[in-house]
Amino acid sequence: MQELQILPSSCSSFSTKAFVVIPAFLVRRQCHFPSSLGILSSSVTHLGSRHRLQSSWSGGHGCMDHHHRHLSEGGNNLATFYCCCSSFRFPFLSCYRLGKNSKCKSWFSCSWSRIVAPVCAQNLHWHDGCVEQKVRQTLLKQKGCIIWITGLSGSGKSTLACTLDHRLASMGHLSYVLDGDNIRHGLSSDLRFSAADREENIRRVGEVAKLFADAGVITLVSFISPYAKDREFVRSIVPRGEFIEVFMKVPLEVCEARDCKGLYKSARAGVLKGFTGVDDPYEEPQNPEIVLEATDATGEFISAQVMASTLITYIRDRGFLEGPCS
Ligand SMILES: Nc1ncnc2c1ncn2[C@@H]1O[C@H](COP(=O)(O)OS(=O)(=O)O)[C@@H](OP(=O)(O)O)[C@H]1O
Numbered sequence: 001m002q003e004l005q006i007l008p009s010s011c012s013s014f015s016t017k018a019f020v021v022i023p024a025f026l027v028r029r030q031c032h033f034p035s036s037l038g039i040l041s042s043s044v045t046h047l048g049s050r051h052r053l054q055s056s057w058s059g060g061h062g063c064m065d066h067h068h069r070h071l072s073e074g075g076n077n078l079a080t081f082y083c084c085c086s087s088f089r090f091p092f093l094s095c096y097r098l099g100k101n102s103k104c105k106s107w108f109s110c111s112w113s114r115i116v117a118p119v120c121a122q123n124l125h126w127h128d129g130c131v132e133q134k135v136r137q138t139l140l141k142q143k144g145c146i147i148w149i150t151g152l153s154g155s156g157k158s159t160l161a162c163t164l165d166h167r168l169a170s171m172g173h174l175s176y177v178l179d180g181d182n183i184r185h186g187l188s189s190d191l192r193f194s195a196a197d198r199e200e201n202i203r204r205v206g207e208v209a210k211l212f213a214d215a216g217v218i219t220l221v222s223f224i225s226p227y228a229k230d231r232e233f234v235r236s237i238v239p240r241g242e243f244i245e246v247f248m249k250v251p252l253e254v255c256e257a258r259d260c261k262g263l264y265k266s267a268r269a270g271v272l273k274g275f276t277g278v279d280d281p282y283e284e285p286q287n288p289e290i291v292l293e294a295t296d297a298t299g300e301f302i303s304a305q306v307m308a309s310t311l312i313t314y315i316r317d318r319g320f321l322e323g324p325c326s
């Protein structure tokens with residue numbers, strides 16, 4: 001473990017380095033790491049110890065605390081990054097207050113949950129919203145969140161999102177549905193169904209959903225979103241607790257029997273390639289907030305209305321259907 005030099009009490013820039021755990025998919029992508037202290041733009045070039053990450057720091061406010069800045073070194077999945085602070089006014093990442101490997105890792109998980117956006121362009125600066133989020137929440141008498149409904153084609157995602165949307169409207173709450181089929185007619189009309197395109201599709205809708213939720217809308221997202229890492233990416237970019245993953249746990253045979261669009265039939269016939277559940281994977285959520293089974297103990301299908309009630313209870317219990325406490 002090395003110790004960083006103490007910075008002069010005033011300086012316009014400096015560089016330093018630390019070791020952090022970086023998820024593999026962020027390698028070579030520009031990211032913004034926000035903290036309560038500001039936004040760090042950076043990109044990791046490799047995984048493994050002692051790899052370089054160039055970064056620049058902008059935004060934020062507060063006081064620089066330059067005591068206890070240490071480097072931590074570790075084994076696999078630790079990356080080195082170099083940071084340049086563009087203004088002394090901005091304090092540094094909390095990881096610099098952590099010396100031990102274990103704490104460095106815990107810093108990572110904390111930061112990882114706050115990553116806001118991979119960016120390609122340089123010289124970007126984050127602008128905080130003008131109207132405080134609490135003001136919007138007070139106006140709407142609710143708090144925004146993302147209800148992320150994932151499951152196979154035919155599992156009932158769209159039906160549930162639509163039912164919930166109507167129920168919330170009838171209760172006087174503002175919600176909005178982002179549906180896979182619809183988004184692929186516009187925002188994602190350039191994408192197909194390769195793994196890379198699905199990842200990009202989910203990244204886009206995740207970013208859009210995040211904006212809707214920040215605006216105070218109860219955002220109902222209905223996408224197959226077959227890959228766990230893509231769903232986890234979205235979870236990571238929204239505040240803790242505001243991403244509610246709902247797994248439509250409907251067996252493939254049930255979805256296939258429904259086959260209202262004839263897509264399973266085409267996939268089985270080999271006409272439609274790369275169809276989720278047939279010749280493309282669906283990675284079931286391991287820790288979703290809510291699991292919705294297709295049938296009850298008697299084997300009867302559970303209606304979309306009952307499922308919607310489950311979700312309404314969940315978000316009501318967590319305070320999303322009321323404004324902020326003053
Ligand atoms: N190859 C392949 N695999 C899966 N789905 C396919 C495919 N081709 C077309 N479709 C239709 O596209 C809808 C899924 O779009 P999504 O944007 O939700 O997919 S993904 O999350 O990006 O995987 C999906 O809609 P739902 O049936 O409502 O799920 C299908 O109608």
Ligand SMILES: Nc1ncnc2c1ncn2[C@@H]1O[C@H](COP(=O)(O)OP(=O)(O)O)[C@@H](O)[C@H]1O
Nearest residue numbers: 153154155156157158159258260301302303304
């Ligand atoms: N809870 C449910 N019980 C029984 N059938 C359902 C249920 N939800 C949806 N369905 C039916 O399943 C089919 C697929 O539903 P849909 O919402 O389009 O699924 P997805 O959006 O996941 O592809 C439709 O015919 C719909 O009527």
